[in-house]
Amino acid sequence: MKFYTLIVSCFFIFNGTAQNKFFSEDALTTVGAYYYPEHWDESQWNRDFKKMAEMGFEFTHFAEFAWAQLEPKEGVYDFAWLDRAVALAAKYNLKVIMCTSTATPPVWLVRKYPEVLKTNYEGTKEDHGSRQHPSFSNEFYRAYSLKMIGELAKHYGQDKRIIGWQLDNEPRSNVDYGQDAEKRFRQWLKDKYSNIKNLNKAWGTDFWSGTYTDFQQINLPNHLQWGMNLYQRLDHTRFCDNETATFLDDQARAIRKSSQNQWITSNYIPMYDVRYIGKSAELDFVSYTRYMVYGEDKGIGAKGYRLGNYLRIAMANDYFRSISKNYGVMELQPGQVNWGKINSQPLLGAVRLWLWNVFAGGSKFECAYRFRAPIYGYEQYHYGILSYDGVTPTPGGLEYQQFASDIKKLRKLYKGSAVPRIYKNRKTAILYDPDNAAAINQNKQTTEWDTEAHVLKYYGALKSFGAPVDFIKEDVDFSQYPILVVPAYQQIDEALVKKLQDYAQNGGNLIISCRTGHQDKQGHLWEAPFAQPIYDLIGSKIKFYDLLPPHAPDTVTAENKSFSWTSWGEILSPNKGTEVWGTYKGDFYEGNPAVVHRATGKGMVTYVGVDTQNGELEKSVLKKAFDKAGITIESYPPGVLVEYRDGFGIAMNYSDHPYTIKLPSDVRIIIGSREIATAGVLIWQTAAD
Numbered sequence: 001m002k003f004y005t006l007i008v009s010c011f012f013i014f015n016g017t018a019q020n021k022f023f024s025e026d027a028l029t030t031v032g033a034y035y036y037p038e039h040w041d042e043s044q045w046n047r048d049f050k051k052m053a054e055m056g057f058e059f060t061h062f063a064e065f066a067w068a069q070l071e072p073k074e075g076v077y078d079f080a081w082l083d084r085a086v087a088l089a090a091k092y093n094l095k096v097i098m099c100t101s102t103a104t105p106p107v108w109l110v111r112k113y114p115e116v117l118k119t120n121y122e123g124t125k126e127d128h129g130s131r132q133h134p135s136f137s138n139e140f141y142r143a144y145s146l147k148m149i150g151e152l153a154k155h156y157g158q159d160k161r162i163i164g165w166q167l168d169n170e171p172r173s174n175v176d177y178g179q180d181a182e183k184r185f186r187q188w189l190k191d192k193y194s195n196i197k198n199l200n201k202a203w204g205t206d207f208w209s210g211t212y213t214d215f216q217q218i219n220l221p222n223h224l225q226w227g228m229n230l231y232q233r234l235d236h237t238r239f240c241d242n243e244t245a246t247f248l249d250d251q252a253r254a255i256r257k258s259s260q261n262q263w264i265t266s267n268y269i270p271m272y273d274v275r276y277i278g279k280s281a282e283l284d285f286v287s288y289t290r291y292m293v294y295g296e297d298k299g300i301g302a303k304g305y306r307l308g309n310y311l312r313i314a315m316a317n318d319y320f321r322s323i324s325k326n327y328g329v330m331e332l333q334p335g336q337v338n339w340g341k342i343n344s345q346p347l348l349g350a351v352r353l354w355l356w357n358v359f360a361g362g363s364k365f366e367c368a369y370r371f372r373a374p375i376y377g378y379e380q381y382h383y384g385i386l387s388y389d390g391v392t393p394t395p396g397g398l399e400y401q402q403f404a405s406d407i408k409k410l411r412k413l414y415k416g417s418a419v420p421r422i423y424k425n426r427k428t429a430i431l432y433d434p435d436n437a438a439a440i441n442q443n444k445q446t447t448e449w450d451t452e453a454h455v456l457k458y459y460g461a462l463k464s465f466g467a468p469v470d471f472i473k474e475d476v477d478f479s480q481y482p483i484l485v486v487p488a489y490q491q492i493d494e495a496l497v498k499k500l501q502d503y504a505q506n507g508g509n510l511i512i513s514c515r516t517g518h519q520d521k522q523g524h525l526w527e528a529p530f531a532q533p534i535y536d537l538i539g540s541k542i543k544f545y546d547l548l549p550p551h552a553p554d555t556v557t558a559e560n561k562s563f564s565w566t567s568w569g570e571i572l573s574p575n576k577g578t579e580v581w582g583t584y585k586g587d588f589y590e591g592n593p594a595v596v597h598r599a600t601g602k603g604m605v606t607y608v609g610v611d612t613q614n615g616e617l618e619k620s621v622l623k624k625a626f627d628k629a630g631i632t633i634e635s636y637p638p639g640v641l642v643e644y645r646d647g648f649g650i651a652m653n654y655s656d657h658p659y660t661i662k663l664p665s666d667v668r669i670i671i672g673s674r675e676i677a678t679a680g681v682l683i684w685q686t687a688a689d
Contacts, residue, residue: 135181163262649682
């Protein structure tokens, strides 16, 4: 269903119901920047907003950390300064995203009500002067925050200059050991399990005399205590995530009492083992934060650290887009940061590359953090669009300006959202549940295992094939995807096994990896041979699994090639008619299968029982599966990404060498050339397929 109301100056489209879209298709995307009026002398605001508009920005972002200015005393609100900032932004046709300030309560609040501060397990409270130090579990804080948010919404909820709301800032899982958190945890458990008998069964408390007779006996678990009940810990992480999700929902409901025509989102950090991301049912859509160069990744080549991991933005796009069809990037690095391990300068062109990478996934907006570089506070040395003088654009600022200009060029050429059929034919889903990842991560069995890295081996291969990818949940219709990858999906039930079997029987091509199907949905191993519920599905038994120390890797051989592994290997015993695609070499089970494949109905199932060190086996298995399915793929080198959206092709080069892309002769090149330099981008318009 589509309902569009055009707001000409910014191209934002919104409607009060979550079912409708909020953005004009022919606007493609829009560009904005954070601004903190409270950080700068008011005499500079007009100059700054004028410069922002001149550089091509279409919206700005206010009040994220401004609670102390919005409510300087308890119950006393001051919106006059913010009114003046909104008016000046509007003078230059800049729309505004308004924010709730719940990450930074004012000092008067935390001194009068110290119970609102988070308490760690040892009993020490966090203190004023930082951010994200209040507890979402503290009932007074939840209620008082909503009072402040309600006043803000009454003031701005009908203001057409305000296009939407961001709740909190980079909300985290609420881990607090205060009294309210413990009380709410006990109630959460009671709501989930109904009675203590059910909880004892789910947690397996007969083990080590852990049985409870009343919910009041249950404390918040110490995750550092050796041997602490795994399922109590797992439920505690679920509870902490739920506290964050429900607090965001409460904020959204408070805003909607006064606002019907403004969208509501929050800016999540892409973490793939937390459950509050996407769980807040009251958000209209999700947005995320992404930083690329901060000393965490070497990238590709000697200077790759100046560009970052080429899958970092791509995976966030594909993950968040699957949560809500609309998504945006609320914080995108404009240059050097101050808070990383090693705060290197990005490569010239890197910021522009990241912007196009975000756009390529379907983002509806890209927002720079921040417009002016701060000159005091914790984030000194953090770049902005403008440098410390508040006048001179930084290199990244100029790249944002160029991107905004290029988007306006694409808007004039937009003719629809058609993409090449060959691209659509590769459409692939990755079945992913953060609860599975969290469960594995707290019980890895080996220091060599990395859940996210395991998923990336499959994801990276798919992107090298030029495949569009969605991360999906179990309730999605699998049949819309020619290829379905199920990596390390530990917890299953009969319904999921049947759904996977039906998918393959009806023509789907299913690839499943190791660590799948070991447990039921309560996290218990089956009272049966290891992972038995998936035996019929994969056409093989699993004899046992092995884990190798880092100094003693072994190999798997497939198609006359050897692949090294250490972290996880399942030794398979295939049924008659199941093909063997790879075998172990180098230990007492040498010659036993590691990878098996079988046809079933109109489709196929491939099981990869090993996690290799560099992912090349996983890539070769995927390629073979695509070939058998008759799906044509590309072979892009690491660092090269190609996507399509809105009738445009976008090629990006994160590698350390130029790359020449082959394109049909009838495409129209709009930006760049077929030879794409490092940090380069090529944009072309596709012909109707």
